[in-house]
Amino acid sequence: MSGAVRKTAATFGIAVLSLFSLIPFYIMVIMGTYRNEDLFTRIVLVPGTYLLENLKTVAASRFDLLYLNSLIVSLASTALSVFVSACAGFAFAKHEFKYKNRIFAFVLLTMMIPGQLGIVAYVIEMRQLELTGTLLPLILPWVANAFGVYWMTQYIRSAVPTEVLESARIDGCSEAGLFFRMVFPFIYPAVTTLSLLVFLWSWNNYLLPLIIVNKPELYTIPLGITSLGNAYRTDLAAQVLGLTLGTLPVLILFAVGSKSFIRGLTAGSVKG
């Protein structure tokens, strides 16, 4: 009896707190289904009927382009970052070289440096290299990712058996061959986790595009949804719908991969 009561009470408590998490999303979605005038005059709680009309308004702006730009930036950042991290991780985990521990300690130290420290000079650097008319400046900072190196080193050290590498070496396998054919198959879970993290970090990035991107054709999602107010100045409903469209798809994608994502995020916190 008391067990059942406890169960109900605990589940109910969690459910109430979860509502706190969900309400802002819910209101955002609902607001996008109403006429602009309705939003100012009454409380909207259930879905309205104006969604298609609002969708037409939003589709008239180049929302697809925002998605395309964000996808290019995030996919390229993720692929490069994962590859470069795995390479460095392989070196740290399975090779011996001079000053290895010191270099690794330095990489860990750079993890603590806030990303904004070099941003002023980075912007100047990108302008000097005349890259500001491209998406490259939004990709390059993610390639050398200290967390990625840490994560890959730990994972390769524990997941890739050294004997397998040794015997492949004796069979005359090249080091590059080892890396692609022997290491990669063992580290898919680590690749998935790191990919999700870098994808989300680069997808959510706002400050760098805000400073560097100077033409609307190159806007990414975060920049795009902040300029919705310019696109539909008087139409709040369309703005909200744009916000929903810019937020929800990725949210759903990450809900699917949240387990792997959380594993990466919490790595290292438990051991302290």
Next chain:
Amino acid sequence: MNTASRKWVPYAFLSPYVLFYLAFGLFPIVFSFYVSLTSWDGIGGKTFVGLSNYKYLFDPDSHFFQSVGNTLLFVAVTLPVQMALGLIIATLLYSRWVQWKGFFQLINFLPYIVTPVAVGLMFNLLFDWQAGFVNKVLVELGLVDEGIYWLGEPLTARIVIVLMLIWKGFGYTMVFYLAGLANVPKDLHEAAQVDGASALRVFWSITLPLLKPVTAFIVITGIIGGFQLLEEPMLLLTGAGMGSSVAVIGGPDRCCLTTVWNMYDTAFGSTTRYGVGAAIAYGLCVIIAVFSFVGARIYKGDSE
């Protein structure tokens, strides 16, 4: 021959990381320090001014310490609440009493994944003076006669920011506490329960002390992350019209100007003083370092 050629292998694998880090990580950091010693608007020539940009940070006109104070206030108010909420939910989820654990964990984690810009905009909508959901509900319930001008007054604007940050962050602390709880040996609990300790007592005397490493990690990363606060207050207070309308920098009386926002505005917003902007970035880095160091020391001293 073979071993000699093999010596290059690790360096070859390391080189992409090193090259990219030197070019787009370390170089900007070093060059930023040089920029912070100059007076430069990006167009004309650089003039070397020594430490005067850093001196300027102590001038109230730079809003540097004001912005640091604002940011610190937000961290100091929100982090404890986030941690308490996260711990309570994690403990409930980890107990055997709650059903649909995965589902609830996911829902409470969602706010953390949302693009920070969208978080600011969502709360901008919720607390809008005219069309905002919160004001409508308050008026409907008869709690206020007319909508509160939430984002127009320093105190209420800060309250909204605190609420927003708690909303966004408690799922983050929750997943860390869940990971920590999974590491607490189960037999310890069982032994204590056999000895007749109440669930609350077990939690207080066994679970909580064992979660200390996780707590320390959350505090330190929370401070580092908190000091980098930018998008949420910025979009909350400037709304979706960014760029064209005359935006209020930092909200009413700059009460919500965060340090990074201040840096952005100084170097790339209202003014293009790159030197001062870079000095703000370095000042911020020093402050973060001090807080992390003190945090780590307190944690270390405590556990000895």
